[in-house]
Amino acid sequence: MANHIHPSATVGDGVQLGDRVTIGPGAVVLGPTVVEDDCWIGPGCVIGTPPEITGAAHNRAWDGDLAHAGVHLEAGVTIRELTTIHQGSYRPTRIGARTWVLNRVYVAHDGQVGADATLSAGVSLGGHVVVGDRVNLGMNAVVHQRRVVGPGSMVGMGSAVTRDVPPFAKAFGNPARLRGVNAVGMTRAGLTEDSVRLLQAAYADGALPSDLPDELAPAFDWWVAADPAKALVAAAARG
Numbered sequence: 620m621a622n623h624i625h626p627s628a629t630v631g632d633g634v635q636l637g638d639r640v641t642i643g644p645g646a647v648v649l650g651p652t653v654v655e656d657d658c659w660i661g662p663g664c665v666i667g668t669p670p671e672i673t674g675a676a677h678n679r680a681w682d683g684d685l686a687h688a689g690v691h692l693e694a695g696v697t698i699r700e701l702t703t704i705h706q707g708s709y710r711p712t713r714i715g716a717r718t719w720v721l722n723r724v725y726v727a728h729d730g731q732v733g734a735d736a737t738l739s740a741g742v743s744l745g746g747h748v749v750v751g752d753r754v755n756l757g758m759n760a761v762v763h764q765r766r767v768v769g770p771g772s773m774v775g776m777g778s779a780v781t782r783d784v785p786p787f788a789k790a791f792g793n794p795a796r797l798r799g800v801n802a803v804g805m806t807r808a809g810l811t812e813d814s815v816r817l818l819q820a821a822y823a824d825g826a827l828p829s830d831l832p833d834e835l836a837p838a839f840d841w842w843v844a845a846d847p848a849k850a851l852v853a854a855a856a857r858g
Contacts (some may be wrong), residue, residue: 631667633685634830637694637754651689653711658692661700661722666690668707670728670746688712693734696720704730708746715752733770749845751786751838753804760795767845770838771808783846784837785827789820797822809854810834 620638624630630641633650641659642648648660649667660666667690671678678686682754688707692698693716701723704712704726712726715734725743742756746766750756754768757776762768767783774780775791775798784790787805789798802816812851813837821828831839 621683621742627680631681632683633680633790643700647681649706651685651687651711653689653691655692655694655696655716658698658729659696660692660698661702663701664698666692666698666702666704667706672708672746673727676706688729693718697726699740702726712761714734739776751841751845753808755801755804758793765840769842771801771804773804783842785822786835786842788822797825799823801838804844 622636622640624642625644627644629647631842635653635656636707637656639657640654642740643660643662645662646660646703652667663813668712669675669687673857676686677680678684688709689711690704691711691713692707693714693801695717696714697719699722701722702720702724705728706712707729710729710731712728714720714732715736717733717734718736720738721740723741724738724805727746728742729745729747735752736750736754738756739758742757743761745762747765748762750768751770753771757774759776760774760778766780769786771787773789774795778791778795779793786788787801789801790796791798800815800822802815805815815831
């Protein structure tokens, strides 16, 4: 199916476009970048410039110099105006399927954002940040480099995330602190009230749950795998 690329947009060498892709006025998409089907990229976005790493090559991708690891936008992603997404240094910077990236968002090199997430206006993600599926990051939240935000969690607007956020948590403040459970998000994900209460009790004590029900295990397994150092913490919590 036809793509809709505005005449003033720049689509560089090494950019692979799926079907039904929209790229707005003045947007710049540089390779190596994969844009899957049904993605919408708004006016003034810049996708695929070099990672901001001291000593990394500041290549000119617009002249065909494709030095880095790429960007990958999965199917159905919406990237609103004036957003910037940098190339990965050792893996593609990735935005998961159907995720909404609102205006003026910054995603640094090697970031990994899951599916069905929302990055609200003005959110900034440092290098190597990993964000799980169905996460909601409030307006102007800032996530420090190499932090992990667990699946189904919610971060309040204006928060500075300097510690990892566990699955299905609510966190806000500056710096952000664990403030309970994203019960609405858990219910929308089809999780039971028993699981909601279990996490509420654990997070109220500032701890991980010691006995995970099967329906929560995938989210916590993902969270540990995103940062293997957490395996010791999780094992201690489970006794």
